Amino acid sequence: MSKEDKVKVALVSCGSEFAGVQSQLDSAAEQVNAQLIYPEMDISSLDTIEMEFGLQVASADLKLMMARAKAVVEGTAPVDGVFVTSCFRCAEAAIVRNEVRRYIHQNSDIPVISYSFTERTTAATLLTRMEALTTIARRKHLLAREKQTGLTVGLDSGSTTTKAAIMRDNEIIGEGWVPTVNVVESARKAYDMALEQAGIKEEDVQAIGTTGYGRFLLGEHFNAQLVQEEITVNSKGAVYLANTQKGPATVIDIGGMDNKAISVEDGIPGMFTMGGICAGASGRFLEMTAKRLGVEITELGKIAVKGMQEKVEMNSYCIVFGIQSLVNSLAQGSIAEDVAAAACHSVVEQIFEQQLQEVEVKEPLILVGGSSLIEGVPKALGDLLKIDVVVPPHSQLIGAVGAALLASGYVEE
Amino acid sequence: MTKVFIYPTNSLILSDLIERFGHTPLAMMGEVHDKITTIGIDSPPLNITPEDPKHGLKYAAVEVPAGVRGRMSLLGPLIDKAEAAIIVDDAAISFGCMGCARTNELTKFLTRDKDIPVLELTYPYSDAEGKEFVYKISEFLESLPKEDRS
Numbered sequence: 266m267s268k269e270d271k272v273k274v275a276l277v278s279c280g281s282e283f284a285g286v287q288s289q290l291d292s293a294a295e296q297v298n299a300q301l302i303y304p305e306m307d308i309s310s311l312d313t314i315e316m317e318f319g320l321q322v323a324s325a326d327l328k329l330m331m332a333r334a335k336a337v338v339e340g341t342a343p344v345d346g347v348f349v350t351s352c353f354r355c356a357e358a359a360i361v362r363n364e365v366r367r368y369i370h371q372n373s374d375i376p377v378i379s380y381s382f383t384e385r386t387t388a389a390t391l392l393t394r395m396e397a398l399t400t401i402a403r404r405k406h407l408l409a410r411e412k413q414t415g416l417t418v419g420l421d422s423g424s425t426t427t428k429a430a431i432m433r434d435n436e437i438i439g440e441g442w443v444p445t446v447n448v449v450e451s452a453r454k455a456y457d458m459a460l461e462q463a464g465i466k467e468e469d470v471q472a473i474g475t476t477g478y479g480r481f482l483l484g485e486h487f488n489a490q491l492v493q494e495e496i497t498v499n500s501k502g503a504v505y506l507a508n509t510q511k512g513p514a515t516v517i518d519i520g521g522m523d524n525k526a527i528s529v530e531d532g533i534p535g536m537f538t539m540g541g542i543c544a545g546a547s548g549r550f551l552e553m554t555a556k557r558l559g560v561e562i563t564e565l566g567k568i569a570v571k572g573m574q575e576k577v578e579m580n581s582y583c584i585v586f587g588i589q590s591l592v593n594s595l596a597q598g599s600i601a602e603d604v605a606a607a608a609c610h611s612v613v614e615q616i617f618e619q620q621l622q623e624v625e626v627k628e629p630l631i632l633v634g635g636s637s638l639i640e641g642v643p644k645a646l647g648d649l650l651k652i653d654v655v656v657p658p659h660s661q662l663i664g665a666v667g668a669a670l671l672a673s674g675y676v677e678e
Numbered sequence: 679m680t681k682v683f684i685y686p687t688n689s690l691i692l693s694d695l696i697e698r699f700g701h702t703p704l705a706m707m708g709e710v711h712d713k714i715t716t717i718g719i720d721s722p723p724l725n726i727t728p729e730d731p732k733h734g735l736k737y738a739a740v741e742v743p744a745g746v747r748g749r750m751s752l753l754g755p756l757i758d759k760a761e762a763a764i765i766v767d768d769a770a771i772s773f774g775c776m777g778c779a780r781t782n783e784l785t786k787f788l789t790r791d792k793d794i795p796v797l798e799l800t801y802p803y804s805d806a807e808g809k810e811f812v813y814k815i816s817e818f819l820e821s822l823p824k825e826d827r828s
Binding site: 281282287291311325329 | 721724726730743744745746747748772776779782
């Protein structure tokens with residue numbers, strides 16, 4: 266498939282056109298040069314699909330979702346990717362959405378993502394997901410890259426911090442990490458830090474890759490060869506840094522504002538989920554916890570591993586209620602160590618409940634992102650899942666390293 | 679002439695029967711037609727925008743999924759206008775397809791809850807049941823006032 270071809274994405278939904286989000290779905294697809302298509306199926310299949318699928322439902326549109334999924338798997342509707350979506354808060358649709366996604370994943374090699382929308386869902390929210398879906402379909406050759414070559418730079422403009430990594434001949438030779446304030450200025454600072462550490466001149470750089478929320482702005486400003494969403498880049502960076510590029514892996518990235526859980530096979534993302542219901546499940550909650558405890562965020566993890574989360578009742582499902590629990594527990598005499606441990610546990614518990622149910626967890630489980638450096642977080646995740654959690658070196662630079670690695674594909678071009 | 683709401687709301691057969699008896703069918707097709715011919719809105723295929731699920735809040739609370747409220751923004755005003763209603767339960771998809779079960783439950787409830795004549799039938803699956811089905815509908819439609827109430 267050439268880069269110019271439109272990626273055909275099957276929209277398998279139970280009535281997004283009634284929810285006021287159809288134009289946003291179309292807009293997100295258009296921005297990544299994809300086309301939403303509606304898999305054709307025989308109407309008579311709606312009478313039999315429930316028993317074929319093994320799932321009986323009351324809504325006819327959910328039968329339609331199952332029939333369309335079957336058409337995709339059987340190849341009667343040739344597509345490059347599938348976007349499975351239904352209304353947020355609909356239990357019946359959530360069951361079907363989950364099973365349809367699993368069915369497509371198990372019975373085909375077609376990348377699939379699911380998402381639940383409200384009428385407030387915007388194209389910007391859908392863009393990263395749609396971009397990742399089309400990248401997997403369109404740029405498999407790029408994702409197959411296992412070694413960095415030449416002299417390349419990766420810039421990751423995250424919601425909280427901006428990271429830069431300079432790589433030469435498969436080694437990280439410079440890095441920078443600053444809080445995100447102004448997107449371009451922060452990237453400039455991080456880039457300069459990395460240049461200084463690497464001891465190289467900017468004009469010697471052969472290719473630049475940008476990722477994160479500010480990727481488009483940075484891509485334009487720094488004239489980047491690669492501008493790529495963080496799901497693809499981070500999963501690539503994670504398996505590269507953890508040295509697990511072959512076989513299965515699961516990547517969890519706890520970001521400053523949202524989280525990603527990605528199921529990876531041979532370095533290529535398969536199923537993935539992004540975001541939680543509330544920032545309570547993100548690094549932002551840990552930042553607020555550190556602030557309330559009067560410690561630096563870098564110290565929170567050390568405190569947390571000394572505490573016992575069981576002693577404090579905390580549920581950061583909502584960041585406001587989470588902070589209320591935190592304040593209440595401190596007021597009742599809980600010690601900082603236990604509160605810090607409970608905050609870490611609460612964050613990973615939400616990732617487990619909200620995101621890991623939607624991807625197939627296969628070892629190794631690689632934890633990346635700034636929150637992975639807070640020792641209490643990998644410990645809480647390992648305790649919860651009863652498996653060893655791998656935190657690779659430079660895990661906080663995951664996006665920047667992934668971008669530098671993938672950008673090296675453009676050095677040879 | 680009586681305004682008769684139908685369920686399934688897009689049943690061409692029910693809509694046609696009502697017209698034949700001199701009444702006005704209140705059906706989804708008319709609402710969708712109005713939507714898609716509204717000049718100035720470009721949100722295909724149905725021209726339902728994020729504002730429509732908000733209009734649906736009149737019929738269902740905010741915790742009800744957006745798709746239900748979006749559908750109710752079309753169906754709710756029809757029920758409000760209805761002077762009579764025919765509900766056909768368990769219909770074949772070819773008779774009229776209602777996609778969302780939660781919308782269907784709410785639509786039928788709001789119809790039954792309204793103080794209007796409602797004929798509720800089960801979809802026929804044999805010739806004899808079919809004849810009885812049409813007979814009951816015609817009897818119901820004949821019983822409705824023919825004069826213009828507006």
